[in-house]
Amino acid sequence: MSDAFLYRVKAAQRDLIERCGGIERAVTITGFSKSHVGRWNNPNDPDLMPIGAVRALEQDCGQPLITAVMAEASGRRLTDPEAERQSEVNVLAAHAEVMRLSGELANCVAVAISDGHFSPTEAASVDRVAASLEKAMSELRAMAAVVKAQGGMSASLRLVRD
Incomplete structure (x- = not known):
């Protein structure tokens, strides 16, 4: 296994624990000790979650973070069974969030390398x-995939006049 893959898995573990409510809640969900879950959450500790813990935490938060990393390592991508739900997302709001986070990432990298x-x-x-x-x-x-499948949809744009 490559170091890059292990760093991705460790980052996914940390994100999964965070999205499930933190270390204490992950302990409750998985039945593992606080120190064990803490090692999974520590990017400098080599401990990886067992499959049962991954499954329990992913099911709890509804996001297959570690499973997605595993799929990507094999050249695959997961699909969202609730894609229809995404058709309700406002195009402008989704785009705005991507742009906001892009700016935040650019700033974070600039500060880090300054x-x-x-x-x-x-x-x-x-x-x-x-x-x-x-x-x-x-x-x-x-x-966007749902919009393509449906043949388009309203982008919720409105004309504002004085």
Whole structure:
């Protein structure tokens, strides 16, 4: 396994724990000890979640974060069975969130490299913002797929006059 893959899995573990309500709640969901879950949440600890814990946490938050990383490592991508729900997403709101997070990511990287050194802590900060951007992009792409499948839809644009 490559280091990059392991860093992706560790980042997905951290995101999954966060989306399930933090370490304490992940302990309740998985039945593992607080120290064990803490090691999964620590980017510097090599411990990886067992499949049962991954499944329980992904089911709890409804987001297959680690499963998606595993699929991507095999050149695959997951599909969202609730894609129809995305058709209700406002095109402008979805685009605005992607653009906001793009700006936040650009700023985070600029701050991280401004002193000429990119530390592991700064890399973790960049990764957190990138994960949020990745989620927003995924939501925008799912919405676009539904729009294509339906042959188009209103973009909820309104003309404002004085």
